[in-house]
Amino acid sequence: MDNFSFDAWLPKAVGASAVAAALLWWTGTQVVTISEIATSLSSIPFAVVLLIEGLDKLADINDLHKRLLPETTSNRLLKTVIAGIVAFVAVLYATLGTINLSIGSISAPALVAAGICAAYILAPETGDDELFLFLWIGATVATYGHNISLLPPIPGITG
Numbered sequence: 244m245d246n247f248s249f250d251a252w253l254p255k256a257v258g259a260s261a262v263a264a265a266l267l268w269w270t271g272t273q274v275v276t277i278s279e280i281a282t283s284l285s286s287i288p289f290a291v292v293l294l295i296e297g298l299d300k301l302a303d304i305n306d307l308h309k310r311l312l313p314e315t316t317s318n319r320l321l322k323t324v325i326a327g328i329v330a331f332v333a334v335l336y337a338t339l340g341t342i343n344l345s346i347g348s349i350s351a352p353a354l355v356a357a358g359i360c361a362a363y364i365l366a367p368e369t370g371d372d373e374l375f376l377f378l379w380i381g382a383t384v385a386t387y388g389h390n391i392s393l394l395p396p397i398p399g400i401t402g
Contacts (some may be wrong), residue, residue, distance in 0.1 A: 255367035266355055273351040283356035284382035286390040291341050292379045298334065300370040302368070308318055322361040335361040341395045 287295075339349060339357040363375045383391055 252367045254363060258331070259362050259366035261368075262358060262365060264359040266362065269299060270351070270355055275351045275355060279350075279352035280355050280359075281382040281385045282390060283350075283352040283387045284359070285357070285388075286392075287341060287360070287379060288339065288392045289379075291338065292316045292376055295334065295338070295364065295375055296373055298330070299364050299375065331361045331365050334364045381397050 259314060335357050338360040339353060359378075360375065
């Protein structure tokens, strides 16, 4: 692990922990079951799961923040925080939209599942393992594959 930098790891760890805390706190204020979260996770199309894994590898291995901000920005901590926020919002928005298209509504379980996806991208040192893929497979098995799809539905083209 020759590219490890505490300046990049710490803000990612704090951000992922804060997102997990917010998700868990918010879930406690809602009527959400693990079964509903599993259904939402399993409704994420396989192509999106692969995209999330690819983005995670890109974010962790290739120092995504170096590509998003100009080299003249010398503060590595600032770069990491801004890149993390951009990645978090983009993945949250895209995943929530995909879940909405797959199951037909934006609900508390869908928000939790999208938050898990976004927190996974934000978490440091997850790029070496396909943890989200394993979570998706587990959710798909738990729901007997009822929501499995390869590609997200395209409004007007797919039913």
